[in-house]
Amino acid sequence: MAYATLADDLREFHHPKTWVGKYVWSQDHKVIAVQYMATAIGTGLIALVLSDLFRLQIGFPGSLSFMTPERYYQFITMHGMIMVIYLLTALFLGGFGNYLIPLMLGARDMVFPFVNMMSYWFFLLAVLVLVASFFVPGGPTGAGWTLYPPQAILPGAPGRDLGIILMLASLAIFIIAFTMGGLNYVVTVLQARTRGMTLMRMPLSIWGIFVATILALLAFPALFVAAVMMMLDRILGTSFFMPALVSMGQQLGYNGGSPILFQHLFWFFGHPEVYIVALPAFGIVSDLLSVHARKNIFGYRMMVWAIVIIGGLSFIVWAHHMYVSGMNPYFGFFFATSTLIIAVPTAIKVYNWVLTLWKGSIHFTVPMLFAIGFIFTFINGGLTGLFLGNVSVDVPLSGTYFVVAHFHMVMGVSPILVVFGALYHWYPKITGKMWNETLGKLHFWLTFVGTYLIYFPMHYLGFLGMPRRYYEYGQSALVPHSAHMLNAFITVVALAVGVSQLIFFYNMIWSYFYGPKAESNPWRAASLEWQTPETPPAHGNWGPKLPTVYRWAYDYSVPGAPDDFIPQNVPADGLSRHHQT
Amino acid sequence: MGIIRQLTEKPWLVTDRGIVEDIDESAFPSAAPTGLWVYFAVATVMFSLIAAAYLMRMGVGHPGEGLDWRPTPKPPLLWVNTAILLLSSIAFQWTRAAARRGEMDRVAIGLLTAGLFAFAFLVGQLTVWWRLADAGYFLTTNPANSFFYLITTLHGLHLLGGLVAWSRTTAKLWNGFEPAEVSLSVDLCAIYWHFLFLVWLAFFYLMLST
Numbered sequence: 001m002a003y004a005t006l007a008d009d010l011r012e013f014h015h016p017k018t019w020v021g022k023y024v025w026s027q028d029h030k031v032i033a034v035q036y037m038a039t040a041i042g043t044g045l046i047a048l049v050l051s052d053l054f055r056l057q058i059g060f061p062g063s064l065s066f067m068t069p070e071r072y073y074q075f076i077t078m079h080g081m082i083m084v085i086y087l088l089t090a091l092f093l094g095g096f097g098n099y100l101i102p103l104m105l106g107a108r109d110m111v112f113p114f115v116n117m118m119s120y121w122f123f124l125l126a127v128l129v130l131v132a133s134f135f136v137p138g139g140p141t142g143a144g145w146t147l148y149p150p151q152a153i154l155p156g157a158p159g160r161d162l163g164i165i166l167m168l169a170s171l172a173i174f175i176i177a178f179t180m181g182g183l184n185y186v187v188t189v190l191q192a193r194t195r196g197m198t199l200m201r202m203p204l205s206i207w208g209i210f211v212a213t214i215l216a217l218l219a220f221p222a223l224f225v226a227a228v229m230m231m232l233d234r235i236l237g238t239s240f241f242m243p244a245l246v247s248m249g250q251q252l253g254y255n256g257g258s259p260i261l262f263q264h265l266f267w268f269f270g271h272p273e274v275y276i277v278a279l280p281a282f283g284i285v286s287d288l289l290s291v292h293a294r295k296n297i298f299g300y301r302m303m304v305w306a307i308v309i310i311g312g313l314s315f316i317v318w319a320h321h322m323y324v325s326g327m328n329p330y331f332g333f334f335f336a337t338s339t340l341i342i343a344v345p346t347a348i349k350v351y352n353w354v355l356t357l358w359k360g361s362i363h364f365t366v367p368m369l370f371a372i373g374f375i376f377t378f379i380n381g382g383l384t385g386l387f388l389g390n391v392s393v394d395v396p397l398s399g400t401y402f403v404v405a406h407f408h409m410v411m412g413v414s415p416i417l418v419v420f421g422a423l424y425h426w427y428p429k430i431t432g433k434m435w436n437e438t439l440g441k442l443h444f445w446l447t448f449v450g451t452y453l454i455y456f457p458m459h460y461l462g463f464l465g466m467p468r469r470y471y472e473y474g475q476s477a478l479v480p481h482s483a484h485m486l487n488a489f490i491t492v493v494a495l496a497v498g499v500s501q502l503i504f505f506y507n508m509i510w511s512y513f514y515g516p517k518a519e520s521n522p523w524r525a526a527s528l529e530w531q532t533p534e535t536p537p538a539h540g541n542w543g544p545k546l547p548t549v550y551r552w553a554y555d556y557s558v559p560g561a562p563d564d565f566i567p568q569n570v571p572a573d574g575l576s577r578h579h580q581t
Numbered sequence: 582m583g584i585i586r587q588l589t590e591k592p593w594l595v596t597d598r599g600i601v602e603d604i605d606e607s608a609f610p611s612a613a614p615t616g617l618w619v620y621f622a623v624a625t626v627m628f629s630l631i632a633a634a635y636l637m638r639m640g641v642g643h644p645g646e647g648l649d650w651r652p653t654p655k656p657p658l659l660w661v662n663t664a665i666l667l668l669s670s671i672a673f674q675w676t677r678a679a680a681r682r683g684e685m686d687r688v689a690i691g692l693l694t695a696g697l698f699a700f701a702f703l704v705g706q707l708t709v710w711w712r713l714a715d716a717g718y719f720l721t722t723n724p725a726n727s728f729f730y731l732i733t734t735l736h737g738l739h740l741l742g743g744l745v746a747w748s749r750t751t752a753k754l755w756n757g758f759e760p761a762e763v764s765l766s767v768d769l770c771a772i773y774w775h776f777l778f779l780v781w782l783a784f785f786y787l788m789l790s791t
Binding site: 111112179183184186187190191192195196197198199200201217218221222224225228229232236237238239240253255256257258261264265268296300301304305308548549550551552554555571572 | 587588590591592593595596598599600609611612616619620622623624626627630631634637638641648650720721724727731
């Protein structure tokens with residue numbers, strides 16, 4: 001659109017002149033990507049601090065004077081919601097999606113740059129509405145991140161007055177924002193690929209982001225409908241989800257609504273959401289492993305098909321989150337079966353990652369360390385998923401720390417490790433500077449070992465039957481002394497891991513100003529984003545002519561080639577680049 | 582190229598596949614239609630989930646008192662509104678054909694007619710609301726009413742969004758944009774109108790049959 005009347009010299013056309021036009025009201029996908037990343041990470045920092053605060057309450061009850069039971073529930077609720085939606089979803093799709101899609105596909109920008117800009121500003125509005133709920137009377141909602149009615153909107157639930165309204169409003173705004181962005185990502189992948197960039201030549205990062213975007217576009221409407229209906233129940237007194245009930249001695253005006261209906265809508269969104277976060281991580285980690293092992297990805301086509309199959313299956317497993325809500329045993333059987341089937345394409349991906357490393361020339365760079373760390377945490381979290389996917393095993397473990405351990409491993413730590421790996425990997429391209437490697441490695445080891453020490457012991461707490469979400473355990477035979485000690489240990493490690501993230505921020509910010517200038521292709525990678533004429537890429541990305549693609553993004557260590565990598569825009573004769581880019 | 586063939590090609594081979602030298606690298610004429618169809622998928626999921634919630638909520642009641650669902654009456658005006666929305670859709674289709682032939686005078690008439698019918702539909706829906714409320718069928722009186730108001734609101738908001746696109750198309754025509762560009766806008770509006778008519782038809786059928 002922006003280039004509809006593109007003249008020969010790109011520079012004459014549509015380049016913002018002012019600082020505000022360039023960095024604030026920007027329609028450049030790279031600026032929007034950085035805006036998305038900064039906002040998402042900033043919001044994520046709030047969630048990180050919240051988690052350390054409530055961990056203090058769990059490990060050392062009563063150590064924080066302001067930590068009332070209400071605050072505790074508000075903190076765990078906001079921690080979960082922010083991490084899943086405002087950090088991970090926004091960062092992978094709004095951040096990396098925006099940055100990588102046009103650059104990896106050889107496009108100048110997204111196809112609807114204005115809509116793309118609006119997407120970011122709506123996202124920022126959603127974040128502001130969410131954060132505002134900390135400052136309203138009664139504070140943010142403490143209903144748990146699943147916001148189950150009826151308790152979410154009943155008197156007695158923390159933040160019932162305004163917090164829940166702001167939360168639902170923020171979610172609705174976020175979904176509108178995402179839909180604008182998501183339309184862009186999908187249509188750009190479908191329409192704006194450069195010459196020669198067939199679907200099967202796209203790097204796996206793009207496949208992961210593309211399929212995750214489709215999932216999000218089809219899953220978020222469920223959350224939107226649920227949020228709107230719950231808002232009506234809360235403000236206008238309809239009875240979509242609210243059954244007839246007596247609250248604090250008073251018969252409320254609700255009648256006949258179905259809380260289970262909300263659960264179905266919520267998890268129809270909630271389960272694909274897991275893969276909305278996981279698929280971009282799968283894609284990106286495939287690229288990191290291949291580049292830093294100097295080897296083509298093992299089973300590229302299988303990897304693509306697995307992403308697509310996992311995406312499809314993720315829509316028919318949602319009720320495995322509801323085994324204890326009560327359902328027809330045949331449904332339970334169906335959902336357990338479909339859940340376990342997902343393990344097949346997922347296992348294919350894990351094998352292919354390992355086989356990519358097999359006999360590769362593994363460089364233990366910082367992004368590679370994070371990528372290998374991901375394989376460990378993901379296998380760990382995935383295996384416990386097999387436990388929880390079975391109804392009979394899930395029922396006793398449901399609501400215990402085993403579940404907390406499982407989902408933090410599989411969709412907390414694993415995607416975050418990929419996020420870090422990806423940030424280290426593409427930082428030189430985004431900023432044109434290089435970070436400090438020693439600090440990066442220190443950050444990796446503290447984060448990887450630290451998170452393992454946090455979440456691995458939680459499996460044992462879960463087997464002991466220790467329930468999650470409790471404000472205080474007190475003295476009971478159910479929770480032995482050793483479990484209390486383990487809890488205190490986890491809290492100490494969590495604080496250390498939280499503080500150690502400062503190393504990352506210091507490294508990123510310091511390097512931006514004082515770091516050495518980065519080469520345009522420091523990892524000697526073959527995919528297109530590293531072949532831009534300028535680093536960081538200028539507005540329009542490619543100079544006067546778009547690149548032409550002749551091969552896939554994984555030509556590493558090709559026998560007979562002069563270099564150990566061949567960029568995608570090098571033609572078959574191999575010696576000269578078709579376009580000097 | 583079929584999707585299966587695309588997804589089974591061997592990416593590790595170095596070929597000139599997919600390289601068209603004279604593509605226009607700056608314009609994506611089919612981007613907007615593709616975006617619209619993707620949006621239809623999003624909206625279809627949303628409306629389908631509301632329909633699913635509608636059917637599920639019908640079957641839930643207050644323990645011991647049976648089902649609490651009492652169908653909302655369907656005033657005859659709803660049939661009139663349906664006919665008006667159909668006329669709006671037909672007017673758009675007629676405009677679309679005129680735009681393709683480049684008959685800009687007819688496009689102007691067609692756009693105006695389609696827009697007026699759309700406004701008339703919205704006024705008609707508001708009248709239905711007003712009559713139902715007058716007769717005591719409020720939002721919270723019964724879940725059937727809640728769904729009726731929710732569905733008509735969401736559908737109406739989508740039509741309002743369409744009217745924003747309609748006004749921009751009209752402005753393009755007024756400001757003498759290229760016929761091809763006007764034609765594309767009219768095309769997109771017409772497809773969107775047909776989609777909203779089908780959505781309304783589906784919900785009207787759902788409400789009549791339950």
